[in-house]
Amino acid sequence: MDCCINDLRNKEVINVSNGKRLGYVSDIEVDIRDARLLSIIVPGEGGLFSRAPDIKIPWACIEHVGEDLILVKVKSVLP
Numbered sequence: 001m002d003c004c005i006n007d008l009r010n011k012e013v014i015n016v017s018n019g020k021r022l023g024y025v026s027d028i029e030v031d032i033r034d035a036r037l038l039s040i041i042v043p044g045e046g047g048l049f050s051r052a053p054d055i056k057i058p059w060a061c062i063e064h065v066g067e068d069l070i071l072v073k074v075k076s077v078l079p
Contacts (some may be wrong), residue, residue: 004066012069013042013057022055025070029056040070 044052
């Protein structure tokens, strides 16, 4: 399955370790020397004025990329 960056932004990220919905992909981190995706970034919880730091999820933690969601397996969510 091929996927562009814009397609990733429309996918909801769910942690299969606890079933928690983490949000939608807001950005990605790419190693431009090796041309590989390193991680996806999901905005932290909260509102405009008091928001938690963004959540960086390494590519190795991604279990499955589906049509409308991304399943990840992370024990604790750290920025």
